[in-house]
Amino acid sequence: MRIRHSQRVGAGSAGRQVYKALREAIIAGDLTPGQRISENELSVRLAVSRTPIREAVARLRDERFVQVVPQLGTFVTRISTAAVEDAQFVREALECAAVRVAAVRADAADIAALGGLVRRQEELVAHADFERFAVLDDEFHAAICELSGHGFAWEVAQRAKGHLSRVRRLSLPQPNYLGEMVVEHHVVLDALRRAAPDEAEVALRHHLRMVLSAVPTIREQHPEYFEEGEF
Amino acid sequence: MRIRHSQRVGAGSAGRQVYKALREAIIAGDLTPGQRISENELSVRLAVSRTPIREAVARLRDERFVQVVPQLGTFVTRISTAAVEDAQFVREALECAAVRVAAVRADAADIAALGGLVRRQEELVAHADFERFAVLDDEFHAAICELSGHGFAWEVAQRAKGHLSRVRRLSLPQPNYLGEMVVEHHVVLDALRRAAPDEAEVALRHHLRMVLSAVPTIREQHPEYFEEGEF
DNA sequence: GTCTGTATACTTACATACAAGTAGCCGGAA
DNA sequence: TTCCGGCTACTTGTATGTAAGTATACAGAC
Incomplete structure (x- = not known):
């Protein structure tokens, strides 16, 4: 892998960073409501594996920022x-x-x-x-x-x-x-x-x-x- | 595309089940405050891999039921x-x-x-x-x-x-x-x-x-x- | 043209392998 | 005896492989 643990310079674990980044992106509207987000695509864009991505997505799901449908996809929730x-x-x-x-x-x-x-x-x-x-x-x-x-x-x-x-x-x-x-x-x-x-x-x-x-x-x-x- | 998909009704995902089991065990006192819980041990006892265990532990951490210390261990929190x-x-x-x-x-x-x-x-x-x-x-x-x-x-x-x-x-x-x-x-x-x-x-x-x-x-x-x- | 069945290319959920760090045991030196 | 250094056996964090399910494109039947 490209990026080692040296990335962990006090900013928290990778999963935590991904969570913050995604949360901010959703609130800012960079990830638009209804948009499908792919764990694979995110893993390459953020240069981490799918594991921390999944951890972040799970938290976002608890906060209702995303809806995850098994075997189908993860979607940014629309504001209800x-x-x-x-x-x-x-x-x-x-x-x-x-x-x-x-x-x-x-x-x-x-x-x-x-x-x-x-x-x-x-x-x-x-x-x-x-x-x-x-x-x-x-x-x-x-x-x-x-x-x-x-x-x-x-x-x-x-x-x-x-x-x-x-x-x-x-x-x-x-x-x-x-x-x-x-x-x-x-x-x-x-x-x-x-x-x-x-x-x-x-x-x-x-x-x-x-x-x-x-x-x-x-x-x-x-x-x-x-x-x-x-x- | 706005299809609401039926959730897996029955028992829920493995991670969810593990979460419920651990939460109940902590509240019931089967897992005593201060006790260290090993992801590996749990994975063999509950007959699932570490992935759903980790998902459950992450949620429990958010709820302050456990404290996770990287590279050291996960501990049931004492009641403060x-x-x-x-x-x-x-x-x-x-x-x-x-x-x-x-x-x-x-x-x-x-x-x-x-x-x-x-x-x-x-x-x-x-x-x-x-x-x-x-x-x-x-x-x-x-x-x-x-x-x-x-x-x-x-x-x-x-x-x-x-x-x-x-x-x-x-x-x-x-x-x-x-x-x-x-x-x-x-x-x-x-x-x-x-x-x-x-x-x-x-x-x-x-x-x-x-x-x-x-x-x-x-x-x-x-x-x-x-x-x-x-x- | 319209409908239907199937192959395919995705997706998430789960399992497993690897990396990196800490506590503690244990032997040896002062 | 006491202290110190390294080794070992764990731990969590991360990466990757495997399984199972769904939407969709497309070929073929009517």
């Missing part, structure tokens, strides 16, 4: 409205529960750190840097879960909200989207600063439903990304 | 208080959110079906049948999530609450445990019947914390199951 709503429900439940705890646990230093995050987000709004904003946005929500003492909740939400991430990727280019996001982050942050769990929850819930409310529009713009059927 | 609290947090957030929705969505037929479940549980209390009670208990909670329209939430909770399941298994033999469980199920059921989301949430939250409150006792009874360190 039901799956998006499921993901939204899970994320909302977990993060709202977390923010309530965070509101009573966060100290001044925690608030300051969160504030720094939001300020960095503001800078990106001016540059319309959607890529890096998405990263900082995830960091913001991850930080809230971390503040609650249950960073595990963020991991779970992350694994469950696959379809939601794909939708977000499509919705970012909409006008003034980033600006509104930052404003809402500020509202949540203020509630946390005042140690007001109820207000923090309400604010975060409203914020999280932003993405969901954009789904119909996104669906019209990218109908080929979605499953046919019920509206 | 932090992991149990994490699982509790996730389950509570998801199920409480679900029960609120269920309270306003459930119709008479749904309530009747849930009532039937609880009645079957009552019968098992008399026989002290812990095994089957655990199954019916899961069915009860799964049904609530199903009623909310987000059965997916139960799947997520199920995957996240691994350590909690192990604790429950240890706590079931405590006196009058089953009886209290059924009583609390009734309280939740009544709240659902009255379509009272707030009361349903409070009742369910209290119910879910029963297991957690038993952790210290369980830890004293089975210290070898738990990680050492912080109390």
Whole structure:
């Protein structure tokens, strides 16, 4: 084989790398919904054997990014409205529960750190840097879960909200989207600063439903990304 | 091409079977915390090759049932208080959110079906049948999530609450445990019947914390199951 | 032309062989 | 006795071969 274990320079095992690459490719839309992905083709393109490919595909299957039909093929799932709503429900439940705890646990230093995050987000709004904003946005929500003492909740939400991430990727280019996001982050942050769990929850819930409310529009713009059927 | 293909209904793939067997063995305590499990040994004992074993182990690793150390071994994780609290947090957030929705969505037929479940549980209390009670208990909670329209939430909770399941298994033999469980199920059921989301949430939250409150006792009874360190 | 049976070229699921790294035994030296 | 170095027997991670099943193209019958 060409590439030895020297490739393992701390980036994780090959299977883990393949998983990350495929996940990112699906969310970014490089692998389009409905597309068939071949383990053999991937193994040559990524220069690894089929074993790590299979490991990655298995994880993606658990997260509903792909559907694997035995002896037939593996397909990138189309975004289904039901799956998006499921993901939204899970994320909302977990993060709202977390923010309530965070509101009573966060100290001044925690608030300051969160504030720094939001300020960095503001800078990106001016540059319309959607890529890096998405990263900082995830960091913001991850930080809230971390503040609650249950960073595990963020991991779970992350694994469950696959379809939601794909939708977000499509919705970012909409006008003034980033600006509104930052404003809402500020509202949540203020509630946390005042140690007001109820207000923090309400604010975060409203914020999280932003993405969901954009789904119909996104669906019209990218109908080929979605499953046919019920509206 | 959008053909939904029939899954292999019967027993599932070998990897899936191995996963279920190992998961059950860990929860039941047949595989004790800290114990090293060898992929090779498992492959001969279960009469399959290492490939499906590895697939199962990968899933168990995601659920924190095992810890895999490359080139060293795979070990059954010890129950950590932090992991149990994490699982509790996730389950509570998801199920409480679900029960609120269920309270306003459930119709008479749904309530009747849930009532039937609880009645079957009552019968098992008399026989002290812990095994089957655990199954019916899961069915009860799964049904609530199903009623909310987000059965997916139960799947997520199920995957996240691994350590909690192990604790429950240890706590079931405590006196009058089953009886209290059924009583609390009734309280939740009544709240659902009255379509009272707030009361349903409070009742369910209290119910879910029963297991957690038993952790210290369980830890004293089975210290070898738990990680050492912080109390 | 239309339909049908078959060969073929794919696919995933599983089995097996190899590579690389770690713990521990064990003999020998200080 | 104590410490150190190498050898051995494991481990997981990866590569590759084998088996079984499905869609499809195509030749032939009607």
